[in-house]
Amino acid sequence: MRAFISSVYLFLYAPIALVVLFSFNAGRNASEFTGFSTAWYGKALGNTFLVSALQNSLLIAFTSATLAAIFGTMAALGMERLAPRNRAIFDALFAAAIVVPGVVIGIATLVALVAVFSFINPALATIWPGDQPPQLGLGYGSIIAAHGLFSMALVTMIVKARIASLGRDIVEASSDLYATPLTTFRLIVLPQILPSILAGFLLAFTFSFDDFIIAFFVAGSKTTLPIYVFASIRRGVTPEINAIATLVLVASLLLILTARILMREKKTKSGE
Amino acid sequence: MTSASTNDIEFRSVAKRYGAVTAVSDINLEVPRGAFMALLGPSGCGKTTCLRMIGGFEQPSEGTVFISGEPMNGVAAYRRPVNMVFQHYALFPHLDVEQNVSYGLRQMRPRIASAEISRRAQEALEMVRLGGFGKRRIHEMSGGQQQRVALARAIVNKPKVLLLDEPLAALDKKLRTAMQIELQTLQRELGITFVLVTHDQEEALSMSDFVCVMNAGRIVQVGPPQEIYDRPASLFVADFVGKTNRIDATVDGASSLVLANGARFATPAVNGTKGAATVALRPEAIRLTRNGAASADALAGTVTHRIFLGSAVEYSVAVDGLGDFLVTADRRTLGDSELVEPGEKVGLAFDPNALHVFPA
Numbered sequence A: 001m002r003a004f005i006s007s008v009y010l011f012l013y014a015p016i017a018l019v020v021l022f023s024f025n026a027g028r029n030a031s032e033f034t035g036f037s038t039a040w041y042g043k044a045l046g047n048t049f050l051v052s053a054l055q056n057s058l059l060i061a062f063t064s065a066t067l068a069a070i071f072g073t074m075a076a077l078g079m080e081r082l083a084p085r086n087r088a089i090f091d092a093l094f095a096a097a098i099v100v101p102g103v104v105i106g107i108a109t110l111v112a113l114v115a116v117f118s119f120i121n122p123a124l125a126t127i128w129p130g131d132q133p134p135q136l137g138l139g140y141g142s143i144i145a146a147h148g149l150f151s152m153a154l155v156t157m158i159v160k161a162r163i164a165s166l167g168r169d170i171v172e173a174s175s176d177l178y179a180t181p182l183t184t185f186r187l188i189v190l191p192q193i194l195p196s197i198l199a200g201f202l203l204a205f206t207f208s209f210d211d212f213i214i215a216f217f218v219a220g221s222k223t224t225l226p227i228y229v230f231a232s233i234r235r236g237v238t239p240e241i242n243a244i245a246t247l248v249l250v251a252s253l254l255l256i257l258t259a260r261i262l263m264r265e266k267k268t269k270s271g272e
Numbered sequence B: 001m002t003s004a005s006t007n008d009i010e011f012r013s014v015a016k017r018y019g020a021v022t023a024v025s026d027i028n029l030e031v032p033r034g035a036f037m038a039l040l041g042p043s044g045c046g047k048t049t050c051l052r053m054i055g056g057f058e059q060p061s062e063g064t065v066f067i068s069g070e071p072m073n074g075v076a077a078y079r080r081p082v083n084m085v086f087q088h089y090a091l092f093p094h095l096d097v098e099q100n101v102s103y104g105l106r107q108m109r110p111r112i113a114s115a116e117i118s119r120r121a122q123e124a125l126e127m128v129r130l131g132g133f134g135k136r137r138i139h140e141m142s143g144g145q146q147q148r149v150a151l152a153r154a155i156v157n158k159p160k161v162l163l164l165d166e167p168l169a170a171l172d173k174k175l176r177t178a179m180q181i182e183l184q185t186l187q188r189e190l191g192i193t194f195v196l197v198t199h200d201q202e203e204a205l206s207m208s209d210f211v212c213v214m215n216a217g218r219i220v221q222v223g224p225p226q227e228i229y230d231r232p233a234s235l236f237v238a239d240f241v242g243k244t245n246r247i248d249a250t251v252d253g254a255s256s257l258v259l260a261n262g263a264r265f266a267t268p269a270v271n272g273t274k275g276a277a278t279v280a281l282r283p284e285a286i287r288l289t290r291n292g293a294a295s296a297d298a299l300a301g302t303v304t305h306r307i308f309l310g311s312a313v314e315y316s317v318a319v320d321g322l323g324d325f326l327v328t329a330d331r332r333t334l335g336d337s338e339l340v341e342p343g344e345k346v347g348l349a350f351d352p353n354a355l356h357v358f359p360a
Helices: A002-023 A039-046 A048-079 A084-099 A102-127 A140-166 A169-176 A181-210 A213-218 A225-233 A239-270 B047-055 B097-107 B114-127 B143-155 B173-190 B201-207 B225-230 B235-240
Strands: B007-018 B021-032 B036-040 B062-067 B082-085 B161-165 B193-198 B210-215 B218-223 B245-251 B256-259 B264-266 B275-281 B287-289 B298-308 B312-319 B323-330 B345-349 B356-359
Touching: A002 A239, A039 A048, A039 A239, A048 A084, A048 A140, A048 A181, A048 A225, A084 A140, A102 A140, A102 A213, A140 A181, A140 A213, A169 A181, A169 B082, A181 A239, A213 A225, A225 A239, B007 B047, B007 B193, B021 B047, B021 B193, B021 B210, B021 B218, B036 B047, B036 B201, B047 B062, B047 B082, B047 B161, B047 B193, B082 B143, B097 B114, B097 B143, B114 B143, B143 B173, B173 B193, B173 B201, B193 B201, B201 B225, B210 B225, B210 B235, B218 B225, B218 B235, B235 B275, B235 B356, B256 B275, B287 B323, B298 B323, B312 B345
Parallel strands: B036 B193, B036 B210, B082 B161, B161 B193
Antiparallel strands: B007 B021, B007 B062, B210 B218, B245 B256, B245 B275, B256 B264, B275 B356, B287 B345, B298 B312, B298 B345, B312 B323
8 A cells, every 4th residue: 555655656756856857967868867967947048939938928927817816806705795696606607617627718718719809800990090900819918818717716716715714793893993895895804815815816826827728729829938848848858848847846836835825824813 | 752862772663674584573662871771582582683783784674773863774884873892702803902992993084193092092901901901912812801802992982882792692600790790880980871682681680771672573571670570571571581480370350360270369460361371480489388288378399309509599399280380599598407308398488469470
């Protein structure tokens, strides 16, 4: 049994450990370790295609996570006021959004966007006063929209759990002490749910930064970091790719760890 | 209709419905300025709904709630000159004790100078004997201390009316008794009208000037504690407030009462009841006599249990044809040698005027 469990973890983590190890390989060969070197990191960060893909990914992740945090929090706050039966429906819809496979979201978003563009672009052309009407197309906007929608479900679930543990009575107490609904939100609700909003933001950021499938469908001509890695891997796994993978791994782990700490700290406090 | 200046709270024909469910109906109640009113009743009787309608957390479906003569229909909680002590205190966990207490003062417009705010917060904390605790976090305070913080947070605003929702329910018995005395003292000192919701009849009787007994969404009796206890308006009140013995009986003629075992009493307190009736008799209104023989005004029975309470003794006495009676004997009027043993035959003597007769 112990051997079985060990082999499961070995299969899980050994490849990842190898990627990290070979990112520090002095040689080119991905099958033998010839000495320690950080040269590939320098090489990776000197690659302009890679750096521009990284910038795209950061911009998309930051924007979509910010939108998801704002709209997800608003959705969570609004759902709190729904009648229990309606709330259950929305709960189920949000939960479903999280379990829908990325491929399906990717195709669905692509089909929907193309359909909308083919309707809007001719319409824009007719009403546009100038000669060069703007053409809506796939790109930053479509990736941000697709990621933002998915992450919004994530943020909503996290923030909603926190709101539920808050209880109505501190909101009523604030109102009883002459605070208008807006003041109550600012002084009582927001400080209590802020860690969960931040946690949601970080998870959304991590998701968008790491996502390949959805981005691949709706990216158009734009290249994100996972798309770049996928494309370059066809030319063979270089230690440069290992270095990128290691950087992404470390960044993702740090973000998720921070998110977990933010969520856990509040849970123990409310339990007291 | 009483004028606005004498009543701090007034309910006029108030009803509250949630869909098809009626929480309270036909509520007419006046709370005089400076009075301590207890809303007493079993859980689900609508007492908390009434309190929440004063606080502004619920709006009546019908009728009007007045605060100091002003109709409060549609007025939001944050615009009402009342403050509430919540059952689970509802303290703000991310603020310290002083920030909690000064929260209401900070919301007041026109603004109060911050030196004045902290002076008044200190004053309120000292009033609840928490001076020096201002910088503590809420979770560092014990249950009893949190209760005091909640109280300070409410009284610091000098509200017209202080609402208390089962404020002592979460405290242990010793602390509860201490807080009862403290609340009463505080109320006298401040001169603020208190409205207390409780299901604990002892709490209601001991602290308040007036008790409003509620059942199934309606008010069943309002009056001073002594009147509620001595002259219950219904069998429900007699049962709910204090302990009581229930006896099946029949009213025979204008003032003659026949108990289920055939014993006949002349009593003026039949309340116009005719035919089948239920009689309520307080345990402490019964005197046990040792000779056993039923005299004119007494029933005969056998002691089955003795419960020693320290200052008093409770007996359970089986009376033929009437079931078990609860009898409370005060130790002062009863020497140690006079403690009756279980199994002894006794007589139960009482003043027929102590019988409360209600339609069955």
